[in-house]
Amino acid sequence: MQPGERSTLVAWASFTATFAGVRALTHWIHDGHGPAGGGMSLGGHHFHHYNLGIAGLAGIGAVSLRGRERHRRHPLTAVTYGSALALIVDELALLIDLEDVYWSRQGRTSVDAAVTLTAAGATFAVGLPFWPHARRALRRR
Template identity: 40%
Template structure:
């Protein structure tokens, strides 16, 4: 009976995670489509403002996550309402993380080069959600080794994941919080030359510095940029003009007039 109950709880949790992931992906893609249409001046969509202040969509995302969190912690609903709250949380997370770079820089960098960090954050969090759907859960209390083994495993794995993050490997580091082997791989591999670890531990011109620069050439970043461009649209160049005019979402109006197209 206990085994059957645990199985039911696990399946319900993974189903909720699937609703959360599905909502997260759909809302992120829809949001990017809408903002690119706004940027191009096409379609019925327009910027939202209250009292002359532009209302970024991360505001709606924060409200969505708050409502979902309060509903889950207060009422602990069973399916299907559990799935409704999971979908609401996923939608809110997509709206909020789509403007993650704005949180970090405290500036409207949505269409700037720094704004790419938002897409990186969305991809990483989406991967974490996918692992939850597959059943990865390092905080599962069901362990035959006892509480001390569980706590020790979480601490060691957490340290390895943090080390991977400091080495400039955000995907391996964040995924490593759920899958210990991934954290170990990120912790032992060579750091990226622009990472905090490399700046502190790899003196300029040292053998490790040269190896890191050979291992992570600039063309690797350009390949990733091409993927991000296809999903999220091209950022402005430093002069504020869309590079090459290749992006169908390019807006030729001055930067101040584009400011609301987020």
Template identity: 40%
Template sequence: MGDWWHRNIAEPGKLPLLLALVSFLVTFLVTRSVTRLIRAGRGPFRDISPGGVHIHHVVPGIVLTVVGGFGAVGSGRHGITACVCAVLFGAGAGLVLDEFALIVHLDDVYWTEQGRRSVEVVVFAAALGMLVIGGFSPLGVDDMTAREQHDRATLISTLLVNFSFVLVALLKGKPRIAVIGVLVPFVALFGAVRLARPGSYWARRFYRRRHRARARAGLRAYRHARRWNRVSRGFQDFVAGAPNRPGPPR
């Protein structure tokens, strides 16, 4: 455990990444707590609407992300400046991704069913950050020995094989598995060998005449949704608050 901490966390240059991730998570949780208090009409917090224009927190988030990002690029990976810029970048990213659904829909869908997308993106981004801090590198290059890394043919072939797994998983309609597979190649391999999801490019292209495979893919997607949707929604409601229920049709 001590060797892992020294190699992946205490190693020079890793501290800003850790600070950015902690700042990202803390900002998201604090922001959700404040917005839930505003929604319930409790506490001193209120929406900011100068001149009648509702200023969403994605606006200061963009400012913090730009300042922290450019500052981090200019300051390098060491020193107090790099740590401060990492905190600013993490806080800005937390504010921006908390309103990811608003950016996608160009509408205030924060407390609607579409707003759940923001929570999914935040959890996904946090998971990727933890994998990077844990020492995982893109396409499994760190799994190679120093001799293999010096051998260009071995290095290139490893990258191509791992990238092919990522691409197949993406074509099979599994973007989360594909992105995680960039850092953990085994995950991409797992997504590449399993059935494609209904509606994906792979299913439309290769399952057109394979009726049994198409039926199995649909059944597996139904079982997966029935098994995990309730758990996922419960977690999202606990962390970020339940969305508004749609009113009765007029």
């Protein structure tokens, strides 16, 4: 497996695991467990986890632009990318509606987007060995 293929697979797995973990954690908190008031607070205001995802993607963007090749190809870079993306996608409905719809019917948008991205990522990652063969076959035509 090539380094780019490995990074793609690690990022996809990280996205899937983080999304599932955050969904489980938020349901646990919503059911009355965890911190009083539910979730994270900063200065008395609810702090959404998509903010952590944006910060993670900003950091990974800096690594991809200015980092050494060994840092760009490091598994932790792929893990951070996949996890940060999952944190954002989990609250995508909030970003689309610009209001906290996480537990409402509109919050389903985030789940639908995550399932779609997970399925697309799985299809791409599983097909990685196939894509070079497909490219060669198309060139022969």
